[in-house]
Every structure is written in C-alpha cells, then in structure tokens.
Amino acid sequence: MESSEMYAIKAVDLTKSFGSFVANDKLTFEVKRGEIFGFLGANGAGKTTAIRIMCGLLEPTSGQLEVAGFDAFKQREKIKQSIGYMSQKFSMYEDLTVAENIRLYAGIYGMSRKDIKARTSRLLEQLDMKEYQKTLIADIPLGWRQKLAFSVAIFHQPKIVFLDEPTGGVDPITRRQFWDLIYDASEQGITVLVTTHYMDEAEYCQRVSIMVDGRIAALGTPAELKSEYKSSSMEDVFIRIARPNWNNSH
Ligand SMILES: Nc1ncnc2c1ncn2[C@@H]1O[C@H](COP(=O)(O)OP(=O)(O)OP(=O)(O)O)[C@@H](O)[C@H]1O
Secondary structure, eight states, rough: OOOTTTEEEEEEEEEEETTTEEEEEEEEEEEEETOOOEEEEEETTHHHHHHHHTTTTTOEEEEEEETTTTTTTTHHHHHHHHHEEESSSOSTTTTSSSHHHHHHHHHTTTOOHHHHHHHHHHHHHHTTTTGGTTTTTTOOOHHHHHHHHHHHHHTTTSEEEEEEEETTTTOOOHHHHHHHHHHHHHHHHHHEEOSOOOHHHHHHEEEEEETTEEEEEEEHHHHHHHHHHSSSSSSHHHHHOOOTTHHHHH
C-alpha cells in the first residue's frame, strides 16, 4: 500500500464477514491526520464493526487497512497503543471518583505517575471541575461525565480518537461544549473519527461518510454532500441516502 504519511486511516476494500453475512463490504476511504471525520449510518449499517476493526479489536476478513501507520491484520497491538476510544454506552466507572477514574485510565494507557499527577490537575482546571475531583462519577451530570470521558480518552495523547455516539442523551448546549473539546483535540493534531445520530453534529465534521447496509454510500464535506443531493441540511442528505423509503412512508 502507498505510504500513509498524511493519513491517519487508510482503508482499501476493507471487508468483514460474519459467516455468510457481510457487515463491512469493501470500504474504501481515508481519514487525514488531524481531521474530524464523521462516520454516519443508520442503526445496523456496520459502523461499530468498522470501528472495532479500526481500533485493532477485531481482525478484518479481507482488504487493506492502515491505522496510525500500522497494519490492521498484523499490528493490532500497535494500533491499540496509538488510539483512544470513547462510547456513550460505557465511559467511566460510576463507583469511582473523578480523580480515581482519570488515574485508572491513564494507568491503563501506560502513563507515568508523575505525568498523571501533573496533567490531572491541569485537566480538572480546564474542565472547571477541580472541586469535583473527589465526587463519585455517579453524582455528576451526564454532560460533564461525557466531557470528562472524552478528555480521559485523549489524556495519553493518542494519534487517533474514536468516538462512538459520544453525545447521546445530552442537551444541545452541552453537546456544543463537547464539540469545542473535539475542535481543541483536532487543533493539537489528534485525528477524530466520530459517529453520531445528531445531524447538526454531522455539519460540524470536516468530512463525513454515510454507510448503508455495510457499504459507504456517500463521502465528502457536508457542503459537497448537500450540493450533490440538492439538500439544505445534512438531515435531509441523510434521509435521502440512509433511509430511501422514509419519504414514502411518512
Ligand atoms: N459478532 C457478530 N456476529 C454476527 N453478526 C454481527 C456481529 N457483530 C455485528 N453483527 C451484525 O453486523 C451488522 C452491523 O452491526 P454494527 O453494530 O456494526 O452496526 P452499527 O452501524 O454500528 O449499528 P448501531 O448504530 O446500531 O450500533 C448488524 O446486522 C449486526 O447484527
């Protein structure tokens, strides 16, 4: 495969089958370094499977994939060391405090105690959460939890962070604040691949792909896709591509 210096992720005909079922069908796409890439698709389209492969957790069936310069068939451990991951479904341990969660995750990611201490206090200041460091995660609001979970996922300064529906269930203002953190991370050079069901968030991405039934049906900047599908919003683009029968049945 061509050198992937400028790409954080490069997939060519990436395929994953479970028996005779093809969950990812010849995905070909690239994510540039530092890019904020939206990975969209209806439920069951195959996003989570692709993310698990890109995180080095699942071996692809065929095709080619490089993540952070490493081969997804042969160097899965190296990939795991180069990435961060956050999902709304599971993010922080509720029965540990804010500071304990940060220490736990940073330790898992192999950071030294000295670095953890110095950076924990900086992080809590940035998030305006210093006075909550001894508060149990269960006792802080969901939106704060998610901002903290994102900060923890990039605490070890990975090359790429994967966000699987990171803002599910939070209000629009908190979601906007969450996106400020995403932009900060991207400015620091961290590549962000994010899935979301909120189409206002799709507009915040630099480029998006839309998966339908295991295939990438569309890929481009939000402006390009709106123009291509003669739509005024990403919501409209998404409905046209991902739910072709939606207009007929509603
Ligand atoms: N281990 C597995 N064995 C068999 N089929 C699987 C397995 N994992 C996923 N699938 C199937 O692959 C398809 C894609 O699932 P996937 O979770 O990747 O979709 P998704 O786009 O992430 O959807 P969601 O947004 O609901 O998580 C589904 O039909 C699912 O049932």
